[in-house]
Amino acid sequence: xxxxxxxxxxxxxxxxxxxxxxxxxxxxxxxxxxxxxxxxxxxxxxxxxxxxxxxxxxxxxxxxxxxxxxxxxxxxxxxxxxxxxxxxxxxxxxxxxxxxxxxxxxxxxxxxxxxxxxxxxxxxxxxxxxxxxxxxxxxxxxxxxxxxxxxxxxxxxxxxxxxxxxxxxxxxxxxxxxxxxxxxxxxxxxxxxxxxxxxx
Amino acid sequence: xxxxxxxxxxxxxxxxxxxxxxxxxxxxxxxxxxxxxxxxxxxxxxxxxxxxxxxxxxxxxxxxxxxxxxxxxxxxxxxxxxxxxxxxxxxxxxxxxxxxxxxxxxxxxxxxxxxxxxxxxxxxxxxxxxxxxxxxxxxxxxxxxxxxxxxxxxxxxxxxxxxxxxxxxxxxxxxxxxxxxxxxxxxxxxxxxxxxxxxx
Amino acid sequence: xxxxxxxxxxxxxxxxxxxxxxxxxxxxxxxxxxxxxxxxxxxxxxxxxxxxxxxxxxxxxxxxxxxxxxxxxxxxxxxxxxxxxxxxxxxxxxxxxxxxxxxxxxxxxxxxxxxxxxxxxxxxxxxxxxxxxxxxxxxxxxxxxxxxxxxxxxxxxxxxxxxxxxxxxxxxxxxxxxxxxxxxxxxxxxxxxxxxxxxx
Amino acid sequence: xxxxxxxxxxxxxxxxxxxxxxxxxxxxxxxxxxxxxxxxxxxxxxxxxxxxxxxxxxxxxxxxxxxxxxxxxxxxxxxxxxxxxxxxxxxxxxxxxxxxxxxxxxxxxxxxxxxxxxxxxxxxxxxxxxxxxxxxxxxxxxxxxxxxxxxxxxxxxxxxxxxxxxxxxxxxxxxxxxxxxxxxxxxxxxxxxxxxxxxx
DNA sequence: CATGAATGAGTTTTCATTCAT
DNA sequence: CATGAATGAAAACTCATTCAT
Numbered sequence: 001x002x003x004x005x006x007x008x009x010x011x012x013x014x015x016x017x018x019x020x021x022x023x024x025x026x027x028x029x030x031x032x033x034x035x036x037x038x039x040x041x042x043x044x045x046x047x048x049x050x051x052x053x054x055x056x057x058x059x060x061x062x063x064x065x066x067x068x069x070x071x072x073x074x075x076x077x078x079x080x081x082x083x084x085x086x087x088x089x090x091x092x093x094x095x096x097x098x099x100x101x102x103x104x105x106x107x108x109x110x111x112x113x114x115x116x117x118x119x120x121x122x123x124x125x126x127x128x129x130x131x132x133x134x135x136x137x138x139x140x141x142x143x144x145x146x147x148x149x150x151x152x153x154x155x156x157x158x159x160x161x162x163x164x165x166x167x168x169x170x171x172x173x174x175x176x177x178x179x180x181x182x183x184x185x186x187x188x189x190x191x192x193x194x195x196x197x198x199x200x
Numbered sequence: 201x202x203x204x205x206x207x208x209x210x211x212x213x214x215x216x217x218x219x220x221x222x223x224x225x226x227x228x229x230x231x232x233x234x235x236x237x238x239x240x241x242x243x244x245x246x247x248x249x250x251x252x253x254x255x256x257x258x259x260x261x262x263x264x265x266x267x268x269x270x271x272x273x274x275x276x277x278x279x280x281x282x283x284x285x286x287x288x289x290x291x292x293x294x295x296x297x298x299x300x301x302x303x304x305x306x307x308x309x310x311x312x313x314x315x316x317x318x319x320x321x322x323x324x325x326x327x328x329x330x331x332x333x334x335x336x337x338x339x340x341x342x343x344x345x346x347x348x349x350x351x352x353x354x355x356x357x358x359x360x361x362x363x364x365x366x367x368x369x370x371x372x373x374x375x376x377x378x379x380x381x382x383x384x385x386x387x388x389x390x391x392x393x394x395x396x397x398x399x400x
Numbered sequence: 401x402x403x404x405x406x407x408x409x410x411x412x413x414x415x416x417x418x419x420x421x422x423x424x425x426x427x428x429x430x431x432x433x434x435x436x437x438x439x440x441x442x443x444x445x446x447x448x449x450x451x452x453x454x455x456x457x458x459x460x461x462x463x464x465x466x467x468x469x470x471x472x473x474x475x476x477x478x479x480x481x482x483x484x485x486x487x488x489x490x491x492x493x494x495x496x497x498x499x500x501x502x503x504x505x506x507x508x509x510x511x512x513x514x515x516x517x518x519x520x521x522x523x524x525x526x527x528x529x530x531x532x533x534x535x536x537x538x539x540x541x542x543x544x545x546x547x548x549x550x551x552x553x554x555x556x557x558x559x560x561x562x563x564x565x566x567x568x569x570x571x572x573x574x575x576x577x578x579x580x581x582x583x584x585x586x587x588x589x590x591x592x593x594x595x596x597x598x599x600x
Numbered sequence: 601x602x603x604x605x606x607x608x609x610x611x612x613x614x615x616x617x618x619x620x621x622x623x624x625x626x627x628x629x630x631x632x633x634x635x636x637x638x639x640x641x642x643x644x645x646x647x648x649x650x651x652x653x654x655x656x657x658x659x660x661x662x663x664x665x666x667x668x669x670x671x672x673x674x675x676x677x678x679x680x681x682x683x684x685x686x687x688x689x690x691x692x693x694x695x696x697x698x699x700x701x702x703x704x705x706x707x708x709x710x711x712x713x714x715x716x717x718x719x720x721x722x723x724x725x726x727x728x729x730x731x732x733x734x735x736x737x738x739x740x741x742x743x744x745x746x747x748x749x750x751x752x753x754x755x756x757x758x759x760x761x762x763x764x765x766x767x768x769x770x771x772x773x774x775x776x777x778x779x780x781x782x783x784x785x786x787x788x789x790x791x792x793x794x795x796x797x798x799x800x
Numbered sequence: 801c802a803t804g805a806a807t808g809a810g811t812t813t814t815c816a817t818t819c820a821t
Numbered sequence: 822c823a824t825g826a827a828t829g830a831a832a833a834c835t836c837a838t839t840c841a842t
Binding site: 017018046048058059061067068112184 | 830831832833834835836
């Protein structure tokens with residue numbers, strides 16, 4: 001949810017003052033928490049830390065989120081929704097579609113409100129034992145666009161479409177990782193060009 | 201540090217019985233800790249948990265490691281050494297070399313004593329604020345073989361060797377991530393084939 | 401304070417509309433609070449819980465009661481008044497009087513607006529350290545009818561009137577406890593018969 | 601578990617030092633907690649309070665008990681065991697048996713290591729919603745000796761044995777309550793005499 | 801009057817670390 | 822060497838109470 005969207009919702013006359021505050025505050029907390037979770041990790045970030053950084057009291061956070069875990073979940077879901085709503089609709093049939101898809105993907109990664117979300121995403125993926133509820137959601141979310149890609153590769157003369165998807169997926173995962181790690185090293189335009197070249 | 205190596209060190213006559221036990225114990229603790237760190241994460245794994253799992257007392261761990269953080273560092277370094285000592289020596293000049301390198305790489309990933317180490321590796325990479333000392337070491341370690349690869353691509357007609365290295369690196373990172381995440385989904389032989397094909 | 405009494409007070413012309421609402425609201429809050437205190441205990445019942453259950457805001461409760469403790473005290477006093485005003489007047493001289501008294505007593509226990517009050521009563525009795533102000537009031541209130549009973553036993557050939565009162569009192573206390581605990585197990589008619597038989 | 605018993609167990613040579621400390625400490629904590637729970641109530645007694653009173657750190661309590669609730673449960677069970685092991689064996693057939701039973705009962709109530717236990721017992725009985733696990737145990741524990749008594753009344757010409765048991769039970773409950781409330785007012789010898797007289 | 805966002809002190813609980821035995 | 826009882830600082834979470842609107 002972007003700030004602009006939040007503001008538009010709030011501007012609407014038929015929302016009470018209290019509700020306006022709630023929406024703003026909730027987003028505020030989620031933004032701060034995402035940044036800290038991403039920077040220090042979920043466990044190493046305390047509720048106190050979040051509250052301090054957001055300039056509010058510890059107690060208030062529990063007025064908005066049932067628990068620390070629930071706060072994490074809401075942050076995660078919110079990011080996931082953004083992600084999916086931007087990629088889910090693209091049908092990949094022609095080479096043009098593929099390019100369009102790769103473009104959309106990298107635009108998303110770059111523009112995405114907060115690259116911290118990806119840190120969370122990968123960190124959480126790495127500890128399925130801890131966050132097994134989220135695991136399922138992630139898998140489901142992926143499946144659609146992986147199938148999409150596989151069909152594309154199959155129709156375009158790939159010898160092993162399954163593996164091609166795997167490697168492409170890996171390359172993207174890896175690129176995102178690198179972007180998170182050393183953002184200044186990634187020139188997305190060049191990355192896109194190489195990926196499109198290597199995978200068409 | 202492999203078990204075999206440990207045994208060889210221990211066999212050496214000029215190490216006292218007591219010292220032999222120390223070395224074995226230390227490795228035991230590190231193995232257990234690595235497994236638990238990988239499974240539950242560093243923060244979510246308590247010293248008690250490690251001690252229980254290793255069948256020793258909490259106190260004893262502090263006989264071998266200064267602190268929990270130091271234990272982590274030693275585990276990390278030990279894994280890193282294995283990793284580097286296996287890849288650092290390969291010179292990549294011909295296509296054969298490249299294939300050899302890719303083969304060595306995947307063999308390492310697959311055989312590596314414990315895939316939990318990679319979980320640690322990536323998790324730690326994702327939280328630079330916490331472990332920035334380690335970060336530098338990793339970067340240094342990588343540089344060598346990245347330069348190696350870049351030269352290879354440059355000499356073999358790549359339009360953008362830097363980017364090719366980046367993508368290859370990303371693909372490898374991504375593949376490892378996927379392997380950690382769904383090991384049974386990764387057929388290394390096929391992955392290798394596709395990577396070699398796409399990058400030569 | 402019964403609903404009827406509340407209504408009578410409210411009907412009185414020289415009470416303004418606003419004041420009428422206040423009285424009704426106050427009773428509403430006390431009723432809800434009593435039910436929750438009785439069910440979950442004083443400490444385990446939060447002001448939020450009471451407010452929710454009463455369909456009002458937390459803040460409003462503080463418009464009617466100084467504090468949570470004051471709310472408890474008012475509930476307690478209100479119940480106590482009902483109790484005493486119904487028993488204080490009976491003079492026990494003949495066997496008929498005794499029967500009348502026992503009948504009145506059990507009618508009170510059974511009809512009493514809310515058996516939760518007894519839960520409160522006994523719970524509070526059991527923690528003298530916390531509520532020793534209330535304690536004294538109860539003791540005073542009891543004394544009258546205990547003296548009443550003792551005189552009756554003394555005049556009717558009891559060997560140890562003091563003890564007889566004690567046991568009778570205990571039996572009543574115990575019966576109320578049982579009634580609170582397993583209401584359906586208590587057939588008041590039979591209980592009364594046995595008590596009258598055993599104690600005359 | 602009496603102190604003497606604890607000491608005897610500890611004296612036994614084949615118990616390690618650590619285990620000795622554990623047993624003593626555990627009892628120490630339970631004793632302090634029982635006293636405070638009885639005096640202030642379960643919810644109004646904090647773990648800090650218990651730790652202070654016992655002269656130990658908060659953390660240590662969790663070395664011995666999983667949670668505050670578990671501490672309560674263990675205290676409760678320990679008291680219940682004492683109670684049952686002393687009354688469960690008496691068969692009530694003759695008037696002598698009944699007297700013996702009543703004697704044993706009051707001896708138990710009087711001698712019982714800690715009358716605070718009864719406060720807990722009654723307080724907990726009054727809030728079944730909160731402690732419903734214990735509820736069942738209490739019911740089971742009672743049943744035996746209630747059946748025992750009913751048979752006795754039935755064989756000895758009671759018109760309504762069920763009610764007689766109820767009243768007797770109530771009288772006992774009530775007496776214990778009074779004893780807890782104003783211990784100095786209860787002359788057990790006289791109480792026993794009256795109960796035996798009224799119920800035979 | 802009525803609301804509910806906000807506070808902050810207090811609660812239960814965890815855990816790395818120490819140290820007497 | 823090895824144990825595990827003990828500590829204390831910090832974590833997550835709760836809730837009576839206040840106050841701007």
